[in-house]
Amino acid sequence: MDDVGSVVAFWMLSVMTLGAAVMVVAVRNLIYAVLFLILSFIGVAGLYLTLSADFVAIAQVLIYAGAVSVLILFAVLLTPRAARDNAETFLQVPGLVLATLVAVTIGAIALVTDWNEATRGAFPETAGAIGEALLDKYVLPFEIASVILLAAMIGAIVLVRED
Amino acid sequence: MIFLAEWWDLRDLGNPVGKLLELLGDHGPDWLPYAVSAIVGSITIVVFLLVSLLAFAWVERRLLGRMQARLGPNRVGPWGVFQSIADAIKFVTKEAITSRNVDRWMFWAAPVLVAVPVLVVFAVLPFGEGMVLADLNVGVLFVIAVGSVTAIPIFMAGWSSNNKFSLLGAMREVAMLISYELPQVLALLGVVVFAGTMRMNGIVGWQDEHNTWLIFLQPLAVLIYLIAGTVEINRTPTDIAEAESEIVAGYHTEYSGIKFGMFWLTEYFAGFAIAAIIATVYLGGWTLWGLEEWVPGWIIFLAKLYGLFWLFIWMRGTLPRLRIDQLMGFAWKFLLPLALINIFVAGLEVLIWRENDLAAEAVLPGFAIANLVLAGVLIVAWARFLGRARPSWRPARARLVKELGAVVYGQEG
Amino acid sequence: MSVELGHYLMVGAILFSIGLYVALAKRNAVGILMGIELMFNAVNLTLISFSRFVSPPTDVSGHVFVVFVITVAAAEAALALALAVVVYRNRETIDIDRINLMRW
Amino acid sequence: MTMKSEPFVVNVGPQHPSTHGVFRLRLTMDGEKIVDAEMVVGYLHRSMEKLAEGRTYTQNIPFTDRLDYLSAMSNNLAYCMAVEKLAGIDVPERGQFLRVIMAEFQRIANHAMAIASFAMECGVWFTPLMWMFREREKILDLFEMTCGARLTTNYVRIGGVSFDIPPEFMPAARALLKEMPERIAEYEALLMENEIILARSRDVGVLQPDLAIASSASGPVLRGSGVMWDIRKADPYAAYDRLEFDIPVGTCGDCYDRFLVRMEELRQSVRILEQALDMLPDGPASVNVPLALRPPAGEAYARIEAPKGELGFYLVSDGSPHPHRFHIRSPSYINLTPLRDMVVGLTVPDAVITLGSIDIVLGEVDR
Structure with a gap:
């Protein structure tokens, strides 16, 4: 991947994703944090596109930016008397240290390891291949996932239902 | 297709743009056609949308006027066709x-x-x-x-x-x-x-x-x-x-x-x-x-x-x-x-x-x-x-009575 | 200059650690959930980049795995937010600091 | 698991598209449900009852135009009837019939407005309003050719009416009556079988008949609850005892029933008008009454079935040219009384529809 477009796109999207993620930490208002989280999700979707994973990118926009974030917004609004200031607990410093250590460790591993890269091009079309894989090779996990979704749906309804 | 596919053939608006891109690809850097096609395409879509908007803001009001037994906008220009432009100016200047x-x-x-x-x-x-x-x-x-x-x-x-x-x-x-x-x-x-x-x-x-x-x-x-x-x-x-x-x-x-x-x-x-x-x-x-x-x-x-x-x-x-x-x-x-x-x-x-x-x-x-x-x-x-059928006992119109004083209320009525 | 696997892995690593920090340190339960979502995204990004750079061209296992992760994440988000709402109803707060009773 | 949610207050009005004027409805909400409703009136108060005490009986007629400004003819009629009762004046037969004709035309115009605004509350985008304004315009044209004014007519006078009808009135009125049934059928086709209107208004804002009677509601609000009551039949005035018509009543007392009753009253008004135009006698339209009328000391109450319900004027005379006491029993105001019971337990959209189905005019509520 060394054509100009890909490189520019990668750097712009990375900066957008990580910058938005940092803003999630930094902003003082929880609603702003959710909106920056959405921006970060969209940046990740863009990164998927540069990796020629179009189906996953669209699914990311559809589910994360369109559905999960709206759920989060609803949760924030349904808890009106809770603090909306996006503050930290006493675990701020340990959390920061741990997060830095994890970043350094993973980064080091990522750079040091020889990943045995295959020289290969982009996928021509992923949607069909994913569909076939889901209904052929991964049909059992697929069914289990649907059961999980059903269970989650019923669970959420039972939890929040007024009676 | 019987299209001539000459660059000036407007039956496919892609023809002139394709010709332009061809020229650019021949003489410019390789990323230029992509950028130009994206920009030209986007501008075309936005222009199309804005023109449609101006047209349909007027058409909708005229059509609604017809449906509602009135005239609709008819002051700005012939048949009021410039009404949407006047509206746009109003939006911007307010x-x-x-x-x-x-x-x-x-x-x-x-x-x-x-x-x-x-x-x-x-x-x-x-x-x-x-x-x-x-x-x-x-x-x-x-x-x-x-x-x-x-x-x-x-x-x-x-x-x-x-x-x-x-x-x-x-x-x-x-x-x-x-x-x-x-x-x-x-x-x-x-x-x-x-x-x-x-x-x-x-x-x-x-x-x-x-x-x-x-x-x-x-x-x-x-x-x-x-x-x-x-x-x-x-x-x-x-x-x-x-x-x-x-x-x-x-x-x-x-x-x-x-x-x-x-x-x-x-x-x-x-x-x-x-x-x-x-x-x-x-x-x-x-x-x-x-x-x-x-x-x-x-x-x-x-x-x-x-x-x-x-x-x-x-x-x-x-x-x-x-x-x-x-x-x-x-x-x-x-x-x-x-x-x-x-x-x-x-x-x-x-x-x-x-x-x-x-x-x-x-x-x-x-x-x-x-x-x-x-x-x-x-x-x-x-x-x-889902039970969307009308309740059978309920009359479709108001009942007409001549005498006074009594109350008709409820199911059996 | 070109973009290689390492670049993507680094982005994933940083995103993961930001998510980890949010999940560890934020006071609001919804904020913690947001951190978890960020971590999911980092993992997904890593999976997709491996799928692009490492696995053989006909194999979409990485993508399929990401689809599963997204599915489970959606289910998890729905449940976690329902829990947050329930906790709020009972305690009138979703601050992690103040949800410290073993029973209520 | 109990739901802990704090009630919050939604102010519908005083400036709100659905309050028909300046009227404030303070709704206390628990989530989507209304748990309490408080009506705040008085934003349009013009002190009419007090002002009237300083003017002569004739000078007060234009005030009544401004009560329910959508049915000025009916207001004039009720006031003049009260004065006539107080002073013992008899109105000639032609005057009585003209009063009926004008009052019924006014009823059609008012109900057109009421039905249209009810449909607007249901969310129709102006179409029924514009259709009904088409017929209302023609009625207002008739008023204009009779007395020169369209809304504030000041037409009915003590002892009769101000002008006899011009020659071009009859053909125009007959032409209008001829096309009315077709138009009413059009409205019914547009609104009555509309699945969304049914879903929105049926079983919404139910007014039980006993509550309707207890709160002394009147007009279509009362009849929508199934109570057979109409002053035109119960206590006939003007020429109503010589005309034949039916009273539409509802079955369930919900918003849809009130809408149906108004729809049917349009037809009945057309029926009354056709008879009245046929029976219109010759002769003088009014008797002469001194401008500074001095009725003997005493009191009188006269009531009519105005389009919105029972409109009554209570006058006390002390023998001077000014009324000693001037009180208006306005239907809009009294029909608002059961509103709280009707909207508690509903949602805001339902409350808006319920308010629309009562058909209030704030000029009359606040006076």
Whole structure:
């Protein structure tokens, strides 16, 4: 991947994703944090596109930016008397240290390891291949996932239902 | 195709642009054609949308005028055709008020962001053969995904306004969008099952190849998509997010001037987008059973698009508004089960067709008739099942009495 | 200059650690959920980049795995937010600091 | 698991598209449900009853135009009837019939407005309003050719009416009556079988008949609850005892029933008008009454079935040219009384429809 477009796109999207993620930490208002989280999700979707994973990118926009974030917004609004200031607990410093250590460790591993890269091009079309894989090779996990979704749906309804 | 494909042949607007790109590719750096094609395509789409908007803001008001036994705008220019231009000037020159306690950043960002998803939808819609900005192979999914993102700017507008009515309107809109996404996706899935592709051009090509429109094979899905689309564009039968008799103007209560203009314009753009999606997916896009050889495909496509938009205008002139819980109930209790049955039937039919290697000409008319009958039966039966039939004891008109003093009340009356 | 696997892995690593910090240190339960979502995204990004750069061209296992992760994440988000709402109803707060009773 | 949610207050009005003027409805909400409703009136108070005490009986007629400004004819009629009762004046037969004709035309105009605004509350985008304005315009044209004014007519006078009808009135009125049934059928086709209107208004804002009677509601609000009551039959005035018509009543007392009753009253008004135009006698339209009328000391109450319900004027005279006490029993105001019981337990959209189905005019509520 060394054509100009890909490189520019990668750097712009990375900066957008990580910058938005940092803003999630930094902003003082929880609603702003959710909106920056959405921006970060969209940046990740863009990164998927540069990796020629179009189906996953669209699914990311559809589910994360369109559905999960709206759920989060609803949760924030349904808890009106809770603090909306996006503050930290006493675990701020340990959390920061741990997060830095994890970043350094993973980064080091990522750079040091020889990943045995295959020289290969982009996928021509992923949607069909994913569909076939889901209904052929991964049909059992697929069914289990649907059961999980059903269970989650019923669970959420039972939890929040007024009676 | 009998097209000459000379660069000046406007039957395919891609010809001149292609020539331009060819020239650029020959003489400039290799990324230049991409950039130029993207810019030219985007500008074309925006110009097309703005022109359509100016035209239809006037057409809608004239048509509504006819439906409502009045004249409609008739002062600015002949038959009032310049009314929309006058309106546009008014929007721009009016003061865009920002109240003191609003959340400034979001209040300003929302009207700008709200137009983005709608504009992006047009990137994957083919205006003619080859006249598509980005022929994504997941076009159908893209349209749905982008449509689901519109909830965010609307929420931003409602929340940042610091107004109860705005917030209520925004929450209603978000809840509606989420609920109607499901039937919408399932309605489009039926098409994908038949066409075997999610590429918009592929779907159009499939319809062209089989000499049919998917509206015949998927009548129920068209209806579901039309209803869900009406909800998404927030026009009258379902405009509860800005129901003026309840919550003043919903999420754009606090907006004025060009900021309100952006919401207003986005509503029109979204209407065009839904009409364009239906025209592409269910009505054969830029094809018309061979006529596209003589008439430019983009004119056929625009004719279908505007025809469908006329349907939205008609609905607006006729129907009252549902209550929010009724609208949500309609999505979950009515549209969703029907969409599920529809997708099941579509899958079954395609299975029968493919497994037995039947000829398309033989099976497709049968499927069309079967699905039409099924759609009618399902709608009636499901409505009965949900108890939508009129209570038999209740008279359809007021009772007429001559004597006074008594009380007729209740069931047996 | 070109973009290689390492670049993507680094982005994933940083995103993961930001998510980890949010999940560990934020006081609001919804904020913690946001951190978890960020971590999911980092993992997904890593999976997709491996699928693009390492696995054989016909194999979409990475993508399929991401689809599963997204599915499970959606289910998890719905449940977690329902829990947050329930906790709020009972305690009128979703601050992690103040949800410290073993029973209520 | 109990739901802990705090009630919050939604102010519908005083400036709100659905309050028909300046009227404030403070709704206390628990989530989507209304738990309490408080009506705040008085934003349009013009002190009419007090002002009237300083003017002569004749000077007060224009005040009544401004009560329910959508049915000025009926208001004039009720006031003049009260004065005539007080002073013992008999109105000639032609005057009585003209009063009936004008009052019934006014009823059609008012109900057109009421039905249209009810449909607007349901969310129709102006179409029924514009259709009904088409017929209302023709009625207002008739008023204009009779007395020169369209809304604030000041037409009915003490002792009769101000002008006899001009020659072009009859053909125009007959032409209008001829096309009315067709138009009413159009409205019914547009609104009555509309699935959304049915879903929105049926079983919404139910007013039980006993509550309707107890709160002394009147007009279509009372009849919508199934109570057979109409002053035109119970206590006939003007020429109503010589005309034949039926009283429409509802079955369930919900918003849809009130809408149906108004729809049917349009037809009945057309029926009355056809008879009245046929029976219109010749002769003088009014008797001469001194401008500074001095009725003998005493009191009188006269009531009519105005389009919105029982409109009554209570006058006390002390023998001077000015009324000693001038009180208006306005139907809009009294029909509002059961509103709280009707909207508690509903949602805001339902409350808006319920308010629309009562058909209030704030000029009459606040006086």
